[in-house]
Amino acid sequence: MKKIAIDQFSELVKVLAERGPLYAPVKGKEGVNFQAIKNPADVTLDFYNTVLSPKSVFFPQSEDMIRYRITHGATEAQPVPQESRPAVILGVRPCDVRSFEIMDRHFLGAGVIDPYWKSKRDNTTVIGFAFDVSAAADPADFYNTFGYGAADPEGSDVFMVRTDKALLLKSMTDRGKKLLDSLGFLQVAGAQDEKVFEETVKKGKAVRTRSAEINPQVIAKKLVSVFDNGEFWQKVTMACIACGACTYGCPTCYCFDISDEMLFKEGSRKRFWDACTFTDFTLEASGHNPRPRIFQRYRQKVCHKYSYHVDKYGCISCVGCGRCTRVCPVNIDIFSIVDEANKL
Amino acid sequence: MTAFKKIEDHLRKEAKNLLEGGKVTLVLAYARGFDEKHPVPCVVKAAADADHLVFNEYCTYNMARYLTRYPVGTKIAVAVKGADSRAVVQLIQEGKVRRDDLVILGIPATGMKNQKTGEVIDAKTTASTINPVLYDVLLGDEIHGVKAGSPYDVLAEFEGMDKDARWAFWKKEFERCIRCYACRKACPMCYCDPCFMDASRPRWADKSPTDDGTLMYHLTRFYHLAGRCIDCGECSRACPVDIPLHLFHKKVAKECEAMFGQAAGMNIEDKPAMANFKGEDSDQMLG
Secondary structure, X not given: OEEEEHHHHHHHHHHHHHHOOEEEEEEEXXXXXXXXXXXXXXXXXXXXXXXXXXXXXXXXXXXXXEEEEEEOOEEEXXXXXXXXXXXXXXXXXXXXXXHHHHHHHHHOOOOOXXXXXXXXXXXXXXXXXXXXXXXXXXXXXXXXXXXXXXXOOOOOOEEEEEOOOEEEEEEOOHXXXXXXXXOOOOEEOOHHHHHHHHHHHHHHHHOOOOOOOOOXXXXXXXXXXXXXXXXXXXXXXXXXXXXXXXXXXXXXXXXXXXXXXXXXXXXXXXXEEOOOOOOOOOOOOOOOOOOOOHHHHHHHHHHHHHXXXXXXXXXXXXXXXXXXXXXXXXXXXXXXXXXXXXXX | OOOHHHHHHHHHXXXXXXXXXXXXXXXXXXXXXXXXXXXXXXEEOOHHHHHHEXXXXXXXXXXXXXXXXXXXXXXXXXXXXXXXXXXXXXHHHOOOOOHHHEEEEEOOOOOOEOOOOOOEOHHHOOOOOOOOOOOOEEOOOOOOXXXXXXXXXXXXXXXXXXXXXXXXXXXXXXXXXXXXXXXXXXXXXXXXXXXXXXXXXXXXXXXXXXXXXXXXXXXXXXXXXXOXXXXXXXXXXXXXXXXXXXXXXHHHXXXXXHHHOOOOOOXXXXXXXXXXXXXXXXXHHHO
């Protein structure tokens, strides 16, 4: 294990940012969010969790796949080369780290490998960051439901714990070890630091978020059985205004749309985030929409995450980070809805 | 100080009576969310459920937003605060809802708070419209004697900027936009179906979140709400990345009021400013 004094932190950021793309939390007007770092002084470690999830590092909101030009009736098209430089994402909370594994199942394990996700994921070292284990969890969080603790190092390449004066950095994978070994200016942590690290992980297990007994296999079947209970779905989604805030904030929502957009003779084929709550999400070319009503679309959201995803990939597509509830303009709370459905 | 508890009791009682008496089939108001600080908009259809209704300083939602969801002829009781009542008036003026279908439960309230920050939002939004402009039943007592400035006071800083600074200001704000469309969906006056942003033939703006498309979206929305925005501030509160959309709407509202002599949704006898022609209308826009 390695460590670095808090007042030297900007040194670490500087070196990482010089080596290749570094994504880290930056304070903006809206709160803290992950950004590609240009100025090391921008990075902050003083935040609870980012407003939007870190998924945009591997799955940007908008991404060009092909660029094309139309000349004399012919089209020249070039696939957009994928990023191949090694990158680092620093400061990911433990529950969010788990979201990457869930997204991997979809983008890498569905029989077709998604090259856009893969190139970025393969080249990026994840530095996880423990929540402050002496503070209470945000009331919207419910990551305990999935058995996650506030300082679980699993899933990170390097896991970072903040103490009064230092940051402890422990490598969890070979990739993480390689990164730490390459940073010669880090100090070697002592036995006392190891103890603090272990104690933090343990204390993290005792940080309580909202929690419910939700067994993936059971809830998957349950939701199918209540699918036709229109009264229930209408009641719990009445307030939904059908915006995309929850989806865009979510670390495990992966639906995207594709569109060719061009100006004069040049354009690109892009993929960009889409949301199942949008009116036109399932609008067909004929004009027919199989999910014209808001409750049908929100039901799709819940069932996809807690039922269909379990059937297809063996796990629930939610990590309990609480973002969807926090960013919802009308406080719709997926945790309460699933908990209520579970008890029907 | 607003007597929130008293209003809540009154709201429950009124909702119960209206539903029991068959005067309305549904009541649009507020209920407890996952905790007290996070209420949710709710619809009550049975008198027995009226006890679930709540009212506290975090009930910022403009419930008029939900009115256009129901077919004309549905008898609805709707709880509205000052600015929210202006939305009801504006919707009636625009022929989207019928006065006869509504029982308006007016709530005079000051000290409403932003759920995220706890900050009192009165000055930013409803300002001088503390008492509902139209109601059938008043829950609580009208509030008078509160020193509230003009709703346009918050524009001072913005109006102090020159053209270039304003352009730079909005460009920077819109950089954060993630196109979740929470602003249009939270807006009681945004009821176009389909919204021009969802049209694909022709496509008026990029569907992907490009800077140009984002500008097209917001500017079109700002101008489509000219003379219609009733200053409830829902757009800014709904925004997950805190873009101060209400500032632009206020600026347009101020210009409209100066040019056409009326503020949106203040008087049920008015015709919508943009759908009316008066001999004395300002020619300023023609240069």
